[in-house]
Amino acid sequence: MSDLLERLRTGLPAEALITDPDVTASYAHDMASFCEAGTPAVVVLPRTVEQVQHVMRTATELRVPVVPQGARTGLSGAANASDGCIVLSLVRMDRILEISPVDRIAVVEPGVINAVLSRAVNEHGLYYPPDPSSWETCTIGGNIGTASGGLCCVKYGVTAEYVLGLDVVLADGRLLTAGRRTAKGVAGYDLTRLFVGSEGSLGIVVKAVLALKPQPPQQLVLAAEFPSAAAACDAVCRIMERGHTPSLLELMDRTTVRAVNQLASMGLPETTEALLLCAFDTPDPAPDLAAVGALCTAAGATEVVPADNPAESELLLQARRMSLTALEAVKSATMIDDVCVPRSRLGEMLAGTAAIAERYDLTIGVCSHAGDGNTHPVVCFDHTDPDESRRARESFDAIMALGLELGGTITGEHGVGVLKKEWLARELGETGIELQRGIKAAFDPLGLLNPGKLF
Numbered sequence: 135m136s137d138l139l140e141r142l143r144t145g146l147p148a149e150a151l152i153t154d155p156d157v158t159a160s161y162a163h164d165m166a167s168f169c170e171a172g173t174p175a176v177v178v179l180p181r182t183v184e185q186v187q188h189v190m191r192t193a194t195e196l197r198v199p200v201v202p203q204g205a206r207t208g209l210s211g212a213a214n215a216s217d218g219c220i221v222l223s224l225v226r227m228d229r230i231l232e233i234s235p236v237d238r239i240a241v242v243e244p245g246v247i248n249a250v251l252s253r254a255v256n257e258h259g260l261y262y263p264p265d266p267s268s269w270e271t272c273t274i275g276g277n278i279g280t281a282s283g284g285l286c287c288v289k290y291g292v293t294a295e296y297v298l299g300l301d302v303v304l305a306d307g308r309l310l311t312a313g314r315r316t317a318k319g320v321a322g323y324d325l326t327r328l329f330v331g332s333e334g335s336l337g338i339v340v341k342a343v344l345a346l347k348p349q350p351p352q353q354l355v356l357a358a359e360f361p362s363a364a365a366a367c368d369a370v371c372r373i374m375e376r377g378h379t380p381s382l383l384e385l386m387d388r389t390t391v392r393a394v395n396q397l398a399s400m401g402l403p404e405t406t407e408a409l410l411l412c413a414f415d416t417p418d419p420a421p422d423l424a425a426v427g428a429l430c431t432a433a434g435a436t437e438v439v440p441a442d443n444p445a446e447s448e449l450l451l452q453a454r455r456m457s458l459t460a461l462e463a464v465k466s467a468t469m470i471d472d473v474c475v476p477r478s479r480l481g482e483m484l485a486g487t488a489a490i491a492e493r494y495d496l497t498i499g500v501c502s503h504a505g506d507g508n509t510h511p512v513v514c515f516d517h518t519d520p521d522e523s524r525r526a527r528e529s530f531d532a533i534m535a536l537g538l539e540l541g542g543t544i545t546g547e548h549g550v551g552v553l554k555k556e557w558l559a560r561e562l563g564e565t566g567i568e569l570q571r572g573i574k575a576a577f578d579p580l581g582l583l584n585p586g587k588l589f
Contacts, residue, residue, distance in 0.1 A: 135175055138196055138220075142178065145188030150226075152177040161203065161223060162215045167469050167517075168527055169211030169552040174201070174221040181226050183301070183309065183340045190338065191307035193220055199585045200305075202334035204244065204276025207268040209470050210551030212280060212333040212587055219585075222338065224275050231341070233258055238346045239298065239315055244275025244339050251344075260346040263290035266547070267455050275339050281331030283547035285454065288505030289381045289415075290347070292547065294330045299343035302329055302336075305578040315343045328573070333549050334584040336577040353381050353415035355447035356423045358430040359406035359437040363387055363488070363500075366408035367481035369433035370504045373412065373426055374477055380426070382413035383505030384454050387484070390499040390512075393460035400453045403437070410435075410504065411450055457501040458512060464497055467517035469530045473537030474508040474546030486536045487511045494529040496522070508546035509537075531557075550588050558589060 142151060152158055153176055163171035175198070180186050193200045199219040206213050215221050228245035235258045242251060248269040252262050265284035266272055272282070278300070283292045299313030313319070313326035329336055360366040366385055373383065386394070386409045391402045402409060410430065414422040420440075427438040441447040462468050475483045484500055487509070491498035497514040511533050515526035534544050534557050544550075544557040559567050567589055574581075574588075 138175060138192070138198055141192045141196065142176065142189065145192075146178065146180070146185055150179050150181070150185065152179070158221070161206070161221045164206040164208040164211060164213040166209050166211040166214075166551065166553050167467055169214055171211070171214040172217035172219065174215040175218045177221040177223060179223045179226045183303065186222070186303045186338055186340055187307045187309065189220060189222055190303050190305060193582055194306050194580065197580060197582070199582050201584050202279070202338050204273035204279065205247075205271050207272045208276065208280055208549065208551065209472070210280070210545070210549045210553040212549050212551030212584070213276075214552055216585055224338070224340075225273065227340065230254055233260070235260060237315065240344045240346055241315075242274055242342055242344065244273060244278070244342065246274045248272050248274060248277060255346055256349055259349050261349040262296065262344060262346055264293045264296060267458060274342060274344070278330050278339055278342060279333050280549035281547065283503065283506070283508065285382050285384060285451070285503065287503060287508075288383050289379055294327060296345045297326055297330050297342060298345050300326050300329055300339050301341035303338040303340055305337065305580065305583050310337065313343065331549065333551060333587050335574060335588055336583065350381070350415040351417055352444040353413040353447060354419045354423060354441050354444065355382070355411055355413040355450045356427055356438065356440040357450055358410045358412070358427070358435040358439075359403050360408040360410065360433070360435050362434070363408045363484040364481045365434035366410045367484060367504070369410060369430045369435065370480060371478060372429040372433055374505065376425070376429065378422060378426060380412050380422075380505060381415040382411065382451075383503075384411040385409070385500075385502040385504040386411075386454065386457060387500045389497060390457050390461060390501045393464055393499055394453050394456055397460040397463050398453075398456060400449075402453055406436070411454060413447065454501065457499075458510070461499045461512040461514055464499070465514040465516050467515055469513040469515070469526055470548070471511040471513070471530055471533045472508070472545045472548040473511070473533060473542055474506065475537055475540045475542030477505070477507040479540040479542070480504060480507050480509070482540055483509055483537065483542070487533055490529050490532045490536070494525040494532075496525055496529055498529065503546070506546065507542070552587060555587075555589055
């Protein structure tokens with residue numbers, strides 16, 4: 135320990151090192167439940183690439199594991215510390231280095247907050263679409279590490295589609311520049327995409343070149359109430375089948391709607407079994423909203439209400455964004471699943487989740503990026519009750535098994551981390567895991583980067 139600190143101090147300012155155990159303990163884990171976390175030896179908060187390189191060279195020399203972190207808003211345990219590790223928090227590397235309206239790119243450090251970047255590029259008439267629900271606090275580095283999604287993915291796609299290039303400090307301290315800042319480029323293997331979603335297991339992202347789009351008009355939202363989740367999912371299928379391109383297509387089940395109302399008195403309709411939100415950001419969204427409203431009615435909607443203006447639309451989006459927070463208030467703890475299925479099987483996924491809730495006698499609320507088939511079943515439970523905690527964990531696994539049975543994936547945007555290691559092996563199979571481990575070994579032969587995550 136003393137040798138590690140002495141070596142680190144040779145290349146870092148005093149304020150970059152935290153050794154107080156009461157403080158380092160606060161860096162031990164992210165927001166996931168049921169994920170083990172160790173005790174870090176030290177927390178390092180670098181401000182420069184050179185400082186990150188120094189940390190990695192020191193870690194390699196002394197064979198000390200390193201756990202990279204952003205804002206720790208993750209939900210899979212991917213940022214959890216291991217015993218005796220260096221926690222490398224990138225939150226102080228928070229500069230927006232460049233915004234280019236001509237090239238339509240932003241160059242940023244990993245600690246930049248998603249919402250800060252979004253507002254900065256808006257001032258140039260540009261738009262950075264990936265918008266996780268935690269966008270006011272999560273960092274771009276964390277978004278890249280977990281390949282985050284968001285509410286607007288149905289039209290604009292996920293983080294991976296906006297990362298053009300990366301500067302990455304490798305396990306031995308070397309600096310790798312991958313990707314490009316041009317609109318096109320196919321030179322060599324696509325190492326950039328390999329780092330996106332790797333959860334800090336292959337290298338430390340210290341700079342990112344991000345693609346931007348022209349800022350669209352403010353979106354208008356339509357809210358549709360349904361007598362069943364099946365009817366709402368039928369409406370989703372009709373909307374996508376007819377070729378509509380909504381900027382947002384979100385679903386909240388009855389449990390979620392009631393939780394949001396209880397938390398914030400939003401005035402959402404508590405008599406509905408499913409609330410569908412559909413938005414368009416075209417210059418004239420009225421025709422699209424009318425067409426979608428008709429499809430919702432045909433699918434069985436009992437009420438279809440288009441927002442009159444962007445302010446009303448934003449209120450509805452705020453309700454959707456606070457879904458997870460509201461469900462967290464239902465009981466003392468939650469497990470947030472992240473199963474993505476083909477859109478055509480979304481109804482089966484919600485019906486199966488409801489059956490699992492009944493089987494395990496638990497409250498499970500579902501909010502969903504319905505346009506992507508990405509569901510977030512939230513298991514609410516009392517963590518002080520051992521039996522209820524056990525049932526919560528078993529229901530979580532049952533939901534993931536259901537997703538795979540329906541041709542889906544165990545995670546659409548939250549990542550694997552510690553929480554879903556066993557399930558990753560089931561989804562990828564023996565050959566897939568063998569190849570992934572081979573890639574890990576090529577980048578990190580000593581296994582120092584975020585050990586114990588993914589597989």
